[in-house]
Amino acid sequence: MQAAVTRMAKELRMLQSDPPPGVWAAPLGDSAMQLEAQLQGPKDTVYEGGIFKLAVDIPARYPFEPPKVRFLTKVYHPNIDPEGRICLDLLNMPPKGAWKPSLNISTVLASLGLLLGEPNPDDGLVADITAEFRHQRAVFDAKARQWTQRYAVQQPAGSGGAAAAAAASGSGEGGAAAQEQQQEQQQQPADKENGQPAAPAGGKHAAGGGGEGAAAAPAEQPAKRPRLALRK
Numbered sequence: 001m002q003a004a005v006t007r008m009a010k011e012l013r014m015l016q017s018d019p020p021p022g023v024w025a026a027p028l029g030d031s032a033m034q035l036e037a038q039l040q041g042p043k044d045t046v047y048e049g050g051i052f053k054l055a056v057d058i059p060a061r062y063p064f065e066p067p068k069v070r071f072l073t074k075v076y077h078p079n080i081d082p083e084g085r086i087c088l089d090l091l092n093m094p095p096k097g098a099w100k101p102s103l104n105i106s107t108v109l110a111s112l113g114l115l116l117g118e119p120n121p122d123d124g125l126v127a128d129i130t131a132e133f134r135h136q137r138a139v140f141d142a143k144a145r146q147w148t149q150r151y152a153v154q155q156p157a158g159s160g161g162a163a164a165a166a167a168a169s170g171s172g173e174g175g176a177a178a179q180e181q182q183q184e185q186q187q188q189p190a191d192k193e194n195g196q197p198a199a200p201a202g203g204k205h206a207a208g209g210g211g212e213g214a215a216a217a218p219a220e221q222p223a224k225r226p227r228l229a230l231r232k
Helices: 002-017 105-117 127-135 137-152 161-186 212-216
Strands: 023-028 031-040 051-057 068-071
Touching: 002 023, 002 031, 002 105, 023 105, 031 105, 051 105, 127 137
Parallel strands: none
Antiparallel strands: 023 031, 031 051, 051 068
């Protein structure tokens, strides 16, 4: 067990300093015997744009036994089943497999990246997907792209139906508030003396062009001249 821990500490340093293209891996928690890994979907394939997560379990007898690796992200692939199990010779002991102690986690993850972009129908794990890959390639490609978009492409925060519904709700509330504000602006304070609404500034009453406001205004009386006292 200690030999496996020492070996994994060395391999993790190598993964951090010189990872294979499109590969990321790190310890899961404080233990170097459990890793979380990610593979970028290979360019110009049906998996391009996806980020595929994997779980890597290191056995106590590592490197004399291969690591146990499975996909956590759903992927439509002839060599990967719905539980994430993988058909790859490097993950199995001889004589059926090709694992040997000189291999390492970096090599395994790089090989999985190649398998993702280049499925092997001669060693298929899922019969119907393998047959589809062989005989209905266009159908397979369409389904694999759809799964990649659905399960492996990271969605922006706040997107989706809930966010859209919230936005719609917010716009509705804003419209109601604007309507209420407009109604309030149309209501003017009542005149305290006669109880009638005050004429709006700049309206027809303020213009002086005849109206109830102008008729109600008291007429201006001419000033009386003082009488002159007559001298006798």
